[in-house]
Amino acid sequence: MFVASPVKTNFHGVGLVRSPAFPVLSRRRHHRVPLSGQVRAVISREEKAVDQEGEKSVNRSLVTSSSPAFPWQRSKYMGSKTVVAVVKIRKKMREKLTERFEHQLELLMKAIGQGMLIQLVSEEIDPESGSGRRSLETPVLGLPKARNDPRYLEFTANFTVPTDFGKPGAILVTNLLSTEICLSEIIIHDDNDTILFPGNTWIHSRNDNPQARILFRSQPCLPSKTPAGIKELREKDLLSVRGTGKGERKPHERIFDYDVYNDLGDPRIKDRVRPVLGNPDMPYPRRCRSGRPLISRDPPCESRGKEKEEFYVPRDEVFDEIKRDTFTAGRFKALFHNLVPSIAAALSNLDIPFTCFSDIDRLYKCDIVLRPTEPKNTGLGGFFGGFVDGILNVGETLLKYDTPAVIKWDRFAWLRDNEFGRQALAGVNPVNIELLKELPIRSKLDPAIYGSPESALTEEIIAREVQHYGMTIEQAFEEKRLFLLDYHDMLLPFVEKINSLKEDPRKTYASRTVFLYSKTGALRPLAIELSLPPTSENENKFVYAHGHDATTHWMWKLAKAHVCSNDAGVHQLVNHWLRTHAAMEPYIIATNRQLSTMHPVYKLLHPHMRYTLEINARARKSLINGGGIIESCFTPGKYAMELSSAAYKSMWRFDMEGLPADLVRRGMAEEDSSAECGVKLVIEDYPYASDGLLIWKAIKDLVESYVKHFYSEPKSITSDFELQAWWDEIKNKGHYDKKDEPWWPKLNTTQDLSDILTNMIWIASGQHAAINFGQYPFGGYVPNRPTLLRKLIPHEDDPDYEMFMRNPQYSFLSSLPTQLQATKVMAVQETLSTHSPDEEYLIDLREVQRRWFQDEEVVKYFNKFSEELEEIEKKINQRNKDKKLKNRTGAGMPPYELLLPTSPHGVTGRGIPNSISI
Numbered sequence: 001m002f003v004a005s006p007v008k009t010n011f012h013g014v015g016l017v018r019s020p021a022f023p024v025l026s027r028r029r030h031h032r033v034p035l036s037g038q039v040r041a042v043i044s045r046e047e048k049a050v051d052q053e054g055e056k057s058v059n060r061s062l063v064t065s066s067s068p069a070f071p072w073q074r075s076k077y078m079g080s081k082t083v084v085a086v087v088k089i090r091k092k093m094r095e096k097l098t099e100r101f102e103h104q105l106e107l108l109m110k111a112i113g114q115g116m117l118i119q120l121v122s123e124e125i126d127p128e129s130g131s132g133r134r135s136l137e138t139p140v141l142g143l144p145k146a147r148n149d150p151r152y153l154e155f156t157a158n159f160t161v162p163t164d165f166g167k168p169g170a171i172l173v174t175n176l177l178s179t180e181i182c183l184s185e186i187i188i189h190d191d192n193d194t195i196l197f198p199g200n201t202w203i204h205s206r207n208d209n210p211q212a213r214i215l216f217r218s219q220p221c222l223p224s225k226t227p228a229g230i231k232e233l234r235e236k237d238l239l240s241v242r243g244t245g246k247g248e249r250k251p252h253e254r255i256f257d258y259d260v261y262n263d264l265g266d267p268r269i270k271d272r273v274r275p276v277l278g279n280p281d282m283p284y285p286r287r288c289r290s291g292r293p294l295i296s297r298d299p300p301c302e303s304r305g306k307e308k309e310e311f312y313v314p315r316d317e318v319f320d321e322i323k324r325d326t327f328t329a330g331r332f333k334a335l336f337h338n339l340v341p342s343i344a345a346a347l348s349n350l351d352i353p354f355t356c357f358s359d360i361d362r363l364y365k366c367d368i369v370l371r372p373t374e375p376k377n378t379g380l381g382g383f384f385g386g387f388v389d390g391i392l393n394v395g396e397t398l399l400k401y402d403t404p405a406v407i408k409w410d411r412f413a414w415l416r417d418n419e420f421g422r423q424a425l426a427g428v429n430p431v432n433i434e435l436l437k438e439l440p441i442r443s444k445l446d447p448a449i450y451g452s453p454e455s456a457l458t459e460e461i462i463a464r465e466v467q468h469y470g471m472t473i474e475q476a477f478e479e480k481r482l483f484l485l486d487y488h489d490m491l492l493p494f495v496e497k498i499n500s501l502k503e504d505p506r507k508t509y510a511s512r513t514v515f516l517y518s519k520t521g522a523l524r525p526l527a528i529e530l531s532l533p534p535t536s537e538n539e540n541k542f543v544y545a546h547g548h549d550a551t552t553h554w555m556w557k558l559a560k561a562h563v564c565s566n567d568a569g570v571h572q573l574v575n576h577w578l579r580t581h582a583a584m585e586p587y588i589i590a591t592n593r594q595l596s597t598m599h600p601v602y603k604l605l606h607p608h609m610r611y612t613l614e615i616n617a618r619a620r621k622s623l624i625n626g627g628g629i630i631e632s633c634f635t636p637g638k639y640a641m642e643l644s645s646a647a648y649k650s651m652w653r654f655d656m657e658g659l660p661a662d663l664v665r666r667g668m669a670e671e672d673s674s675a676e677c678g679v680k681l682v683i684e685d686y687p688y689a690s691d692g693l694l695i696w697k698a699i700k701d702l703v704e705s706y707v708k709h710f711y712s713e714p715k716s717i718t719s720d721f722e723l724q725a726w727w728d729e730i731k732n733k734g735h736y737d738k739k740d741e742p743w744w745p746k747l748n749t750t751q752d753l754s755d756i757l758t759n760m761i762w763i764a765s766g767q768h769a770a771i772n773f774g775q776y777p778f779g780g781y782v783p784n785r786p787t788l789l790r791k792l793i794p795h796e797d798d799p800d801y802e803m804f805m806r807n808p809q810y811s812f813l814s815s816l817p818t819q820l821q822a823t824k825v826m827a828v829q830e831t832l833s834t835h836s837p838d839e840e841y842l843i844d845l846r847e848v849q850r851r852w853f854q855d856e857e858v859v860k861y862f863n864k865f866s867e868e869l870e871e872i873e874k875k876i877n878q879r880n881k882d883k884k885l886k887n888r889t890g891a892g893m894p895p896y897e898l899l900l901p902t903s904p905h906g907v908t909g910r911g912i913p914n915s916i917s918i
């Protein structure tokens with residue numbers, strides 16, 4: 001009979017009590033250690049009889065048994081068969097000394113004891129228990145088989161099950177070792193059938209959690225089609241990852257839950273108080289809950305833990321060792337633990353402005369010698385290819401930067417208006433430019449606080465500037481040639497606070513820039529308005545235009561620099577962090593909590609969720625936190641995340657995050673049912689949009705085929721309770737502060753689901769790549785894209801004006817970040833632009849997904865997708881050679897490569913990973 005009480009197992013001399021998660025037999029079991037690598041699990045006296053006497057004797061003994069001891073004893077007249085399990089384990093690349101010692105002991109134990117138990121669960125119901133039939137728990141023992149790939153170990157275990165056991169649909173895995181095991185996969189050979197149970201998962205030690213892990217076979221399966229024998233396990237597995245919403249999460253756990261952003265500051269330290277994000281005043285997407293103790297109750301703020309302790313991330317979301325090494329022993333560690341303090345220490349007496357452009361150029365030519373007191377061995381030297389070619393050699397206490405793409409072929413391109421306009425279409429932040437539909441431009445801010453809503457960029461000013469290009473303002477409007485980069489409403493509520501910051505002081509305006517798309521195909525800035533909050537005494541809106549005299553020329557340069565610093569802040573905090581990293585986190589949490597790993601939508605999304613929770617946790621720890629690098633290096637300073645929250649409140653909406661919808665919203669495209677993606681670009685030579693639409697279309701086609709394949713029956717979407725719970729949770733928990741918005745798409749049809757999934761995959765892949773990997777190529781040259789400015793533009797009655805008139809170059813350079821600030825921000829941008837050596841790219845999706853699918857039809861979809869991306873790569877390369885496309889080609893101009901699908905590792909300014917991994 002099945003044993004209902006807890007099973008005690010002695011292991012390492014310690015009595016472990018295990019709750020009866022699954023029925024097992026006790027006392028009767030013993031194990032036979034094989035001579036070869038293969039393990040024959042002799043599981044009972046009865047089975048031994050099968051071995052020795054064959055079927056007849058088994059049947060005889062079964063017939064006489066009134067109360068069957070084994071599930072298959074009910075199959076009185078059935079025989080037995082052997083099922084072989086091949087268990088593939090991934091080795092740790094590096095073990096701590098203590099772990100190595102423990103492993104030696106455990107290897108010894110494994111030869112005489114147990115390392116891992118596995119149990120097969122049939123898809124068939126056992127009529128007596130009402131659950132799936134189960135084999136006995138079988139130890140995985142013996143010496144591993146050698147494999148070609150030294151990173152893996154392979155073990156084999158044999159099961160004896162009755163011939164009518166049915167197809168194994170799940171495997172229960174118990175890790176008896178004291179340390180976790182990375183289970184790569186289990187393959188079951190059953191008669192002529194080969195069944196894959198994909199793992200790529202960390203199996204916790206039973207010491208940490210007595211529950212066995214449940215693995216399901218690779219075949220995707222909607223909830224309604226779950227084989228009866230594993231239905232219960234499907235629910236149980238989902239319950240196990242949801243947790244209870246209580247307690248502090250431990251590193252071995254794989255619990256996904258929601259929380260607000262209440263761990264960015266420290267209310268106990270005056271300068272580190274930061275508001276909680278995720279409430280009606282400051283709405284924000286939810287993050288993954290870590291449950292650290294609260295350090296204040298009003299508002300409830302979570303402790304940030306110890307300096308070097310990492311924030312909790314569910315175990316399988318943690319970086320693999322290659323990635324981890326890249327960042328913990330390499331760049332990230334350098335950046336967050338060594339480099340920034342080293343830079344600060346080395347340059348503290350040089351926290352001065354750049355005095356001439358050659359000061360900046362020196363950063364790419366010469367090593368910065370960090371202080372000799374800096375520890376020599378930081379583990380950075382020669383870490384990986386791109387790294388060697390890269391910027392750092394802290395092992396030798398040297399710091400050097402690569403020349404960024406923007407000045408590689410033309411040192412002066414950044415000075416030109418054409419390049420300023422081009423970067424609004426093909427730079428690192430090509431998602432704020434919009435069609436100007438009418439004048440005057442109006443603010444939506446409260447006039448009682450922010451003054452007249454009308455912009456100072458009047459029709460008269462714009463008409464005058466347009467005339468220089470041989471056209472009238474009416475013509476320009478009619479031909480849709482006027483465009484706008486408008487940061488007024490986003491920035492103005494913060495300008496006064498930012499300009500009053502005492503620590504790392506900086507000065508800013510809220511900017512608006514009007515552009516003309518000229519007949520020669522260049523986007524030319526016509527006029528810039530820089531606004532300060534209104535005061536009774538002073539003018540607060542300043543207008544600049546490109547002039548022909550020396551003074552106006554320099555003023556214009558300064559005005560453009562202020563626009564760039566607005567742009568850099570909005571790019572980092574809104575378009576990059578909020579709209580890709582932070583918005584994606586709730587999708588990942590909901591996918592893990594509500595969709596079984598068997599669910600086809602889980603399988604589709606899985607590659608697009610890789611590493612995102614960990615990179616986001618690391619960002620909360622070191623980048624976007626109070627006093628973190630983003631605050632110290634970007635214009636909004638300590639108000640950075642408040643600005644991000646305000647943008648979430650005013651402009652983020654799920655249905656507008658897809659590329660075509662976003663382009664239409666900004667007036668950069670018009671709906672056109674005859675066009676491939678249903679939209680026609682207003683500026684055809686808009687590299688981000690035209691390349692992005694190719695990627696978008698490929699994703700959309702893949703998703704639509706995939707969704708139709710799995711949801712072929714009517715009402716299959718509405719009746720999929722896992723899917724409905726998933727979407728419900730994204731809206732009502734993950735984006736709780738936006739839950740009542742009317743724009744959330746419905747999820748009733750296959751088209752609804754395809755649109756939602758296309759949107760998510762685009763954000764994780766193409767959108768993030770376009771916004772992320774150009775950070776160093778464009779921002780690595782500080783004058784091109786200063787992330788903050790330290791001075792307002794001088795006016796005739798300002799004390800600085802005279803100095804400006806005498807030495808405008810110095811005035812410009814002294815407004816830029818100091819040498820120390822610039823060096824820090826370059827290190828940040830360089831790190832964030834890096835592809836890790838283990839990056840997985842969208843173009844290789846077929847390889848990644850092949851593991852999951854044995855269904856030929858689905859494999860075909862992924863093959864077609866990868867082939868399409870290969871074609872897209874060729875097409876983009878051709879576009880980059882087309883001389884008519886002036887935003888891609890021209891003397892000294894870098895081609896637009898941010899949406900090229902492939903890339904080697906390192907800082908390349910190209911390549912689309914599957915997920916937000918940096």
Ligand SMILES: [Fe+2]
Pocket residue numbers: 576581768772832916918
């Ligand atoms: Fe990123």
